[in-house]
Amino acid sequence: MMKEEFIEELKGEPGTDLPTANDAFDSRKYKRESGEKAAQLILGMTGEDVRREGLLRTPHRFAKAFDHLFQGYDLNPQTAVGEGVFDSEGKGLVSVENVEFYSMCEHHLLPFWGTATVAYFPDKKILGLSKIPRLLETYARRVQVQERITEQVAAAIQELIAPRAVLVQVKAQHLCMMMRGVEKQTSFTLTEKVEGFDSLQAHEQQQFLSLMGRR
Numbered sequence: 682m683m684k685e686e687f688i689e690e691l692k693g694e695p696g697t698d699l700p701t702a703n704d705a706f707d708s709r710k711y712k713r714e715s716g717e718k719a720a721q722l723i724l725g726m727t728g729e730d731v732r733r734e735g736l737l738r739t740p741h742r743f744a745k746a747f748d749h750l751f752q753g754y755d756l757n758p759q760t761a762v763g764e765g766v767f768d769s770e771g772k773g774l775v776s777v778e779n780v781e782f783y784s785m786c787e788h789h790l791l792p793f794w795g796t797a798t799v800a801y802f803p804d805k806k807i808l809g810l811s812k813i814p815r816l817l818e819t820y821a822r823r824v825q826v827q828e829r830i831t832e833q834v835a836a837a838i839q840e841l842i843a844p845r846a847v848l849v850q851v852k853a854q855h856l857c858m859m860m861r862g863v864e865k866q867t868s869f870t871l872t873e874k875v876e877g878f879d880s881l882q883a884h885e886q887q888q889f890l891s892l893m894g895r896r
């Protein structure tokens with residue numbers, strides 16, 4: 682689309698041709714078109730000639746890239762875990778540590794990324810180890826705040842295997858605090874969710890605490 686045509690189109694009813702959230706998640710075509718339109722709008726902010734060769738396929742690439750970044754909306758805890766719930770033979774601590782993730786901050790649509798440590802004391806069930814990164818992906822690949830990812834991963838584990846206790850700890854850097862805004866380059870944010878701590882024996886509590894202290 683030529684820039685002039687594009688500007689004409691934008692002069693129409695404000696916002697009416699933009700997709701709604703429900704539409705966007707209903708159809709792949711609508712998702713792709715929304716992504717392409719979004720890229721065109723962003724490029725519109727730059728005053729660049731959107732017909733120059735380097736930018737011609739940018740809306741297409743942007744839509745594809747963002748489809749990947751937001752693929753968490755196509756996932757849920759059940760699909761993420763599949764058949765990966767097993768009967769537990771032991772009751773000891775299980776921890777999967779330093780699992781990396783990428784997410785998009787819901788305030789600025791800029792990336793934040795880091796690692797998560799997930800630990801639990803099983804009761805009757807355990808999760809396949811790979812399912813922990815899969816649960817993290819399910820919630821990270823959305824527009825998010827770090828606190829919500831932390832809570833959602835803990836709630837999903839609770840729901841899936843009802844462990845005696847669960848700990849989720851997320852450490853992340855936010856591009857919106859680095860590349861703009863306060864422009865702090867070395868700070869990071871730590872969020873935690875702990876459930877069932879009081880029901881643990883003292884030495885088990887100590888195991889949780891030492892995991893928390895390590896980061």
Ligand SMILES: Nc1nc2c(ncn2[C@@H]2O[C@H](COP(=O)(O)OP(=O)(O)OP(=O)(O)O)[C@@H](O)[C@H]2O)c(=O)[nH]1
Nearest residue numbers: 786787788793825826827828855857858861862863
């Ligand atoms: N709690 C929380 N805040 C976040 C997260 N990601 C970004 N933020 C913050 O969201 C806040 C949005 O604040 P606003 O004042 O509405 O936006 P702003 O004017 O762009 O803020 P500044 O970043 O301070 O320039 C900022 O303080 C961001 O640092 C997150 O995952 N969790």
Ligand SMILES: [Zn+2]
Nearest residue numbers: 786788789857
């Ligand atoms: Zn932000």
